[in-house]
Amino acid sequence: MKFLIGLHINPTVLDALTDEEKMALGAGHGAFVEALKESGELIITQALADPSQAAVVSVRNGQPAVTDGPFLEAKEYLGGFYLIDCESKERAIELAARIPDAAIEGLGVEVRPVMFSDGTLEA
Amino acid sequence: MITAAVEDLLRELAPQVLGGLVLRHGQFEGCEDAVQEEAAAAAAVQWTAEGVPDSPRGWLMTVASRRLIDQVRSDRARRERESAIAAEAPPQDVPGTDDTLVLLFLCCHPTLTAASQTALTLRAVGGLTTAEIARAFLVPEATMAARISRAKQRIKAAGSTFSLPAGADREERLRVVLHVLYLIFNEGYTASSGRELDRPDLAREAIRLARMVRAQLPEDGEVTGLLALMLLTHARREARTTTAGDLVPLDEQDRTRWDRALIEEGTELAKASLAGPALGPYQLQAAIAATHADAATAGETNWPQVHAAYLILERIAPNPMVTLNRAVALAETAGPRAGLALLATLDGDERMAGHHRLLSVRAHLLEKAGDTAGAYEHYRRAAKSTASLAEQRYLESRASRLRP
Numbered sequence: 001m002k003f004l005i006g007l008h009i010n011p012t013v014l015d016a017l018t019d020e021e022k023m024a025l026g027a028g029h030g031a032f033v034e035a036l037k038e039s040g041e042l043i044i045t046q047a048l049a050d051p052s053q054a055a056v057v058s059v060r061n062g063q064p065a066v067t068d069g070p071f072l073e074a075k076e077y078l079g080g081f082y083l084i085d086c087e088s089k090e091r092a093i094e095l096a097a098r099i100p101d102a103a104i105e106g107l108g109v110e111v112r113p114v115m116f117s118d119g120t121l122e123a
Numbered sequence: 124m125i126t127a128a129v130e131d132l133l134r135e136l137a138p139q140v141l142g143g144l145v146l147r148h149g150q151f152e153g154c155e156d157a158v159q160e161e162a163a164a165a166a167a168v169q170w171t172a173e174g175v176p177d178s179p180r181g182w183l184m185t186v187a188s189r190r191l192i193d194q195v196r197s198d199r200a201r202r203e204r205e206s207a208i209a210a211e212a213p214p215q216d217v218p219g220t221d222d223t224l225v226l227l228f229l230c231c232h233p234t235l236t237a238a239s240q241t242a243l244t245l246r247a248v249g250g251l252t253t254a255e256i257a258r259a260f261l262v263p264e265a266t267m268a269a270r271i272s273r274a275k276q277r278i279k280a281a282g283s284t285f286s287l288p289a290g291a292d293r294e295e296r297l298r299v300v301l302h303v304l305y306l307i308f309n310e311g312y313t314a315s316s317g318r319e320l321d322r323p324d325l326a327r328e329a330i331r332l333a334r335m336v337r338a339q340l341p342e343d344g345e346v347t348g349l350l351a352l353m354l355l356t357h358a359r360r361e362a363r364t365t366t367a368g369d370l371v372p373l374d375e376q377d378r379t380r381w382d383r384a385l386i387e388e389g390t391e392l393a394k395a396s397l398a399g400p401a402l403g404p405y406q407l408q409a410a411i412a413a414t415h416a417d418a419a420t421a422g423e424t425n426w427p428q429v430h431a432a433y434l435i436l437e438r439i440a441p442n443p444m445v446t447l448n449r450a451v452a453l454a455e456t457a458g459p460r461a462g463l464a465l466l467a468t469l470d471g472d473e474r475m476a477g478h479h480r481l482l483s484v485r486a487h488l489l490e491k492a493g494d495t496a497g498a499y500e501h502y503r504r505a506a507k508s509t510a511s512l513a514e515q516r517y518l519e520s521r522a523s524r525l526r527p
Contacts, residue, residue, distance in 0.1 A: 001510075002261075040239075040270025043262055085262045087236050113510040117261050 003092040008108035009079030028100030047080035134250040142222025162187035239274035344399035348406030354389030355412035358382040374421035426455035459491035479508035
């Protein structure tokens with residue numbers, strides 16, 4: 001079963017982390033990626049650039065318009081994701097709990113089942 | 124271009140040769156590479172160009188043994204094993220096909236997850252390439268390669284001997300093997316998303332493997348029952364979706380599109396499987412599928428018989444899904460209210476909480492009972508709860524028929 005683990009980050013919370021905490025966060029993700037690769041459960045993971053880099057595209061009366069993002073004015077933004085393929089929802093939750101963000105107040109780790117896949121998977 | 128005949132022959136022989144090789148030398152991982160990566164690949168080229176040799180199995184065994192020796196030679200750390208293997212003359216042929224069964228037992232080792240068991244079975248016994256298996260499960264090849272490699276390591280670490288387990292252990296392991304074949308079949312049958320045309324036909328592969336197991340264990344009722352269940356389910360394949368890919372429920376399927384040959388074979392096997400002393404879940408499910416296959420129209424279905432089979436199934440293998448299916452049969456024999464009352468007993472079951480099947484069956488029975496508003500509400504909730512796009516479209520279309 002495929003799941004997308006969304007990492008909802010709060011830039012204020014991230015900024016408030018000490019250098020050591022930031023290092024530990026990065027190392028935690030590194031170890032998580034390695035473990036998932038080895039178990040054959042990782043499809044892909046990607047981290048997104050800062051929300052200030054987002055562009056919102058809309059088309060009205062056939063005319064495209066681009067405005068500065070992000071689309072949602074919120075405290076938390078999608079910072080990145082893991083796309084995994086594992087045995088069950090229970091296993092996906094077990095894996096999500098190993099992501100260092102899950103242990104930090106103000107950061108959100110969200111597990112969602114994938115409903116449809118298409119496109120090249122050799123990323 | 125490799126001919127289909129050569130490909131079929133290779134996929135039949137490669138696991139037998141692999142089984143024989145592991146039996147002689149141990150080292151599942153090395154043998155697997157030697158057979159699948161090297162010998163089978165060489166055979167595909169050479170046999171297609173020059174024709175199939177007189178003893179194709181002996182040919183494969185000889186080439187694979189040589190490759191294994193080469194591998195061991197090139198591996199300095201394993202130098203000490205070289206003389207032992209090299210001293211053994213490559214066998215002219217390997218005995219019987221029992222080895223394929225032993226190999227299947229090894230791939231379905233209980234220390235592996237179901238995902239790893241299915242992947243390894245398709246690779247080592249089914250002879251599919253890692254790329255093909257990856258496509259079948261819609262994951263990248265690297266992901267599947269890691270999963271298979273991890274599975275091989277686990278088997279090695281478990282120190283499993285290459286032999287058929289005995290007694291009760293054997294029974295239990297055989298259940299795992301059958302479950303893995305069932306999972307492979309289901310994955311093929313419920314192919315859920317895009318690029319279906321690229322996906323290897325897992326349902327057919329599962330049927331091929333089930334036939335192979337049955338050839339080895341013709342007396343086992345559950346083996347025969349599983350094969351029958353697969354054939355009877357596969358027979359409906361053409362009728363269960365529209366050309367646009369929409370699901371067609373059993374009672375609305377065009378039964379003239381069911382595959383009669385598969386139904387005949389499946390029905391015979393289902394009957395044969397019931398003749399044995401013990402009765403298992405696959406035999407009962409096959410009996411239910413055979414009852415449906417026997418009805419020329421949905422209205423002619425022998426529902427009391429279906430209900431009785433689910434009742435027995437519920438006793439020997441209690442499971443909320445079985446109760447759910449029995450509720451559908453009960454609704455047909457005793458009316459939708461009786462079915463709904465049975466469904467109510469599942470409400471406290473954690474395994475079923477918010478499950479889309481419970482919601483959709485309840486919607487269906489409410490609709491039959493004339494509660495349009497309730498049915499609409501439950502179809503909508505069921506549509507939100509499923510992770511299958513085809514099922515969601517179907518449930519939404521049912522809901523929109525009842526829109527208040």
